[in-house]
Amino acid sequence: MKAVQFMSYGAADVLRINEVDRPAPAAGEVLVAVEASSVNGHDVIVRSGGLKMVSGRRFPIGVGLDFAGVVADIGAGVAGYRAGDRVWGTVHPRQRHTTAGAAEYVVVAADRLAPMPAGLSPVEAASLVVAGTTALIALRDSVQLAAGERVLVRGAAGGVGTAAVQLAHSMGGHVTALARDRHAHILTALGADEVRDYGSTTSDQIGPFDVILDTVGTELHCYRGRLTRTGRMVTVGLSGPALAAIAASSVHGSRRIRTFSANPDTAMLRDLAAHVDSGALRPVIDGVHPLADAPAAHQAFERGGVVGKQVIEVAA
Template sequence: MNEMRAALYDRYGPPEVLYEGRVPVPVRKRGEVLVRVHAASVNGGEPYGRAGRVPLVTGRRFPKRTGIDFAGEIAEVDAAVSGLREGDRVWGALPRRFGSAAEYVAVHPRQVSLAPENLTFEQAASLPVGGTTSITALRVKARLKPGERLLVRGAGGGVGSVAVQLGKALGAHVTALAGPKSLDFVKDLGADEAIGHTTTRLSDLGTFDVVMDTVGTGHRSLRRLLAPGGRMVAIAFDVHHIPASVGYILVSAAHGPRRVRFFSGNPQRELFAELTRYVESGAIRHVVDTVHPLAGIAAAHRALEAGGVRGKHIIRIV
């Protein structure tokens, strides 16, 4: 076992630059586990990286990989690792790098936890990034309380669809802002109100205790929707105006009663384990839009960029 299949691209560009190729199987280091990946998902930031919109982050060396989160089973465990065994069903995410759309990943055990028993691998792969991001945004950063009003912008996507469910689990009144084709979908996830972003002005939405933005634009307008003492959590920024977008978030995070919080996720074992508990209790369910084979990685990126996504596009590896 010297090589494995993986999603690759040799230059920045449109989805068509992606292909299924072969790379060396990662060598498990001391203290790591080797995971045989059954399924991965396509996350919102990956098309920006592939298109070359953030070259300072992605760099100039090719070929490049794609994929952040994964679901699979432990193939090898270092003798120094406790709590995990070969054959365990796990899910997790790579720490600040791409490459999970492949047959194997080598990770530190803090980057994985046991996956929910009530999900298939493909269903499980739809949740690690969206689930842990939502937990961090709503429970940790915003400290969402029962009875508060929550607005989720981009509620039909991979993160927003989980945030709607988690908001309800935390006892909030949830308003979901989504595309017109996703309104029934987010209502079915538990949203108290589902509003089309193409037919309603932000200024007509009222006020909220917490706003969670998964889109990355219009932060000034969204901040005006906060009630006194309100909190806004932004998990994305405008890639076309990065300095202005990031600068505004930093200033508003430090000044004023209506603060914007931004964070870059690097979830670890405790968060994945918490997400597992939410899923096994039925509070959060999987959010699969479409399952693609590894050879269909370009089609998955193309579909995500076309919009109208309901949940996650999943890449079947095994």
């Protein structure tokens, strides 16, 4: 089978499409014939060497945190799935993978899968797995957004941002989206009540907010200062400075800057599917790339300035 791998850490051009043996599912695992996988920040960090402590220096290493596809085989003890079922899911983000979601086949634990929403194509489904579950965990579980609250989504045009705008709107929040001006019409259509241009808007010109969801990871202390007395803030844009700001904010109690490690299981994926089925969440895709052009998909993700996700179509 074909799989996207790299033999050394670096820029997107280290990615190679290699021919490797097809994996077989062990007990409790499912083999999925992958139809699509998206590019996520985790993929870029691993590829560039930002998680060497976890991924190590044994190569090759595969990329692709999420996937959508069809069950090809099941291991012993797996119930609830059979060959031909359409599923979506993720590989474990804290494990080293020789091959991962950006491959023709992937093996994962059965509790990392769920049925794919019937109304989505594989490309659409793959675009929502990580972005959607991250936004849902952030808003529902981390900051517990309530109806009527004012919420700021910073980095609103990205994969997590576009999902967060939609979910915050469906949860009854008054949504301010911070993004490029040229994306205002799209974000408004997704449910944003206001769109402010990030290039000309400073933190002290907006708010205050009951909830802030940050996907950027910079100037966190400035935006935390725009919280109401009972406000909550969460960031998914992690970096060295961001981690320092998170640690320093602990003195502020409930108004601290929160973060989390999204690691969705079957229950979370089913919850996400319910939001899709209800019409509260729909895919936003900027580009679709064939498996052979996986490096171009990573490059497009890193350039930024787009709306939504970069998706790798494995099986057309």
